[in-house]
Amino acid sequence: MPFIADRLSLIKPSPTIAISTKARELKAAGRDVIGLAAGEPDFDTPEHIKDAAKAAMDRGETKYTAVAGTPELRRAIVDKFKRDNGLTYTPEQISVGCGGKQNIYNALMATLNPGDEVIIPAPYWVSYPDITLLAGGKPVFVDCPAGAGFKMRPEDLEAAITPRTKWLILNSPSNPTGAAYTRDDMKALTDVLLRHPQVWVMTDDMYEYLVYDDFQFVTPAQVEPALFDRTLTLNGVSKAYCMTGWRVGYAAGPDQIIKAMNKIQSQSTTHTASISQAAAVAALNGPRDFIAANNAVFMERRDLVVAMLNQATGIDCPRPDGAFYVYPSCAGMIGKRTPDGATLESDADVVAYLLDSEGVAAVPGAAFGLSPHFRVSYATSTELLKEACTRIQRACSALV
Numbered sequence: 001m002p003f004i005a006d007r008l009s010l011i012k013p014s015p016t017i018a019i020s021t022k023a024r025e026l027k028a029a030g031r032d033v034i035g036l037a038a039g040e041p042d043f044d045t046p047e048h049i050k051d052a053a054k055a056a057m058d059r060g061e062t063k064y065t066a067v068a069g070t071p072e073l074r075r076a077i078v079d080k081f082k083r084d085n086g087l088t089y090t091p092e093q094i095s096v097g098c099g100g101k102q103n104i105y106n107a108l109m110a111t112l113n114p115g116d117e118v119i120i121p122a123p124y125w126v127s128y129p130d131i132t133l134l135a136g137g138k139p140v141f142v143d144c145p146a147g148a149g150f151k152m153r154p155e156d157l158e159a160a161i162t163p164r165t166k167w168l169i170l171n172s173p174s175n176p177t178g179a180a181y182t183r184d185d186m187k188a189l190t191d192v193l194l195r196h197p198q199v200w201v202m203t204d205d206m207y208e209y210l211v212y213d214d215f216q217f218v219t220p221a222q223v224e225p226a227l228f229d230r231t232l233t234l235n236g237v238s239k240a241y242c243m244t245g246w247r248v249g250y251a252a253g254p255d256q257i258i259k260a261m262n263k264i265q266s267q268s269t270t271h272t273a274s275i276s277q278a279a280a281v282a283a284l285n286g287p288r289d290f291i292a293a294n295n296a297v298f299m300e301r302r303d304l305v306v307a308m309l310n311q312a313t314g315i316d317c318p319r320p321d322g323a324f325y326v327y328p329s330c331a332g333m334i335g336k337r338t339p340d341g342a343t344l345e346s347d348a349d350v351v352a353y354l355l356d357s358e359g360v361a362a363v364p365g366a367a368f369g370l371s372p373h374f375r376v377s378y379a380t381s382t383e384l385l386k387e388a389c390t391r392i393q394r395a396c397s398a399l400v
């Protein structure tokens with residue numbers, strides 16, 4: 001009898017881990033590898049946030065906190081939602097987790113019964129389907145191809161809803177495509193949801209501040225207040241505040257679901273680190289001008305990467321509105337032969353070829369549910385990005 005639980009067979013080993021493991025092995029063997037797979041900013045956490053963490057330690061804030069998060073942090077989150085999104089929550093309607101990922105885990109564990117359906121627009125962030133499966137739910141994928149701007153069309157949402165649908169997960173701007181929903185896009189989706197009262201929306205707004213060219217971010221409960229009572233709004237400090245390692249994400253929603261999420265958390269991690277919570281208070285209440293400065297750099301990198309990838313034979317790279325990813329099509333490379341005589345049959349083959357031939361590590365679209373594409377993170381130095389794109393162009397030219 002195997003010692004490992006059956007539920008582990010429901011989830012797949014991550015293809016993103018496979019590619020980063022291979023990249024690490026090549027690096028260890030002395031190869032010059034450029035990683036374009038990381039989902040985190042290359043900028044350091046701002047000094048005023050680090051200082052707040054040090055001050056909290058010095059004050060002795062090193063003990064357990066409330067499961068849902070410190071009162072100071074929940075107040076800062078309430079203020080953030082009011083200020084940035086026009087949403088009115090009470091501190092009891094806020095739960096702080098160990099990163100945005102834990103909030104998703106808590107919410108799905110707290111709500112899914114066996115067979116409950118979760119609509120996940122594809123391409124998706126890799127964790128949505130697997131957390132759904134671990135919680136006993138059934139992921140229902142809706143294809144959002146490049147032709148639709150990688151966004152879900154209202155008619156496709158309508159067609160995917162069944163009496164078993166419990167959640168729709170939205171993520172704008174998106175990991176892996178950078179696509180972001182305008183107010184009109186979002187309103188078209190919320191109009192569909194108004195007709196289906198059994199469906200709740202989980203909106204993952206992790207990349208809220210990472211938008212370019214004056215794009216106006218919107219979140220579902222702001223666009224359609226009638227959905228407020230069945231919306232879970234997720235956000236966190238990981239990306240915009242350059243705090244991935246601090247592990248602070250937050251959720252806001254009706255008391256009933258927040259209470260249930262806190263119950264799960266009270267029997268797992270209890271809460272995220274007290275010091276990280278103090279740092280997050282400083283992040284949310286403090287100056288945010290560094291975000292605009294970082295975004296100016298990200299936008300320049302985005303434009304560089306889009307231009308250079310579009311010059312590579314066989315690659316077609318749309319220009320997204322947000323996050324720090326591009327999701328080019330590699331359809332024009334499929335079926336071609338490498339200098340070693342191998343035929344590229346999938347985006348996994350393309351990504352393996354880029355790594356083997358030129359030492360560039362990207363993530364295959366198969367990992368995110370829409371092929372043939374690959375994801376490039378431009379959260380790395382401009383110099384490295386230029387070099388990586390030059391190498392990709394060379395690899396494309398070498399195909400026959």
Ligand SMILES: Cc1ncc(COP(=O)(O)O)c(C=O)c1O
Pocket residue numbers: 039098099100101102125171174175204206236237238244247248249
């Ligand atoms: C769309 C999206 N949601 C959530 C997360 C998780 O963020 P955290 O590191 O705060 O758990 C990520 C991280 O990559 C993400 O891309």
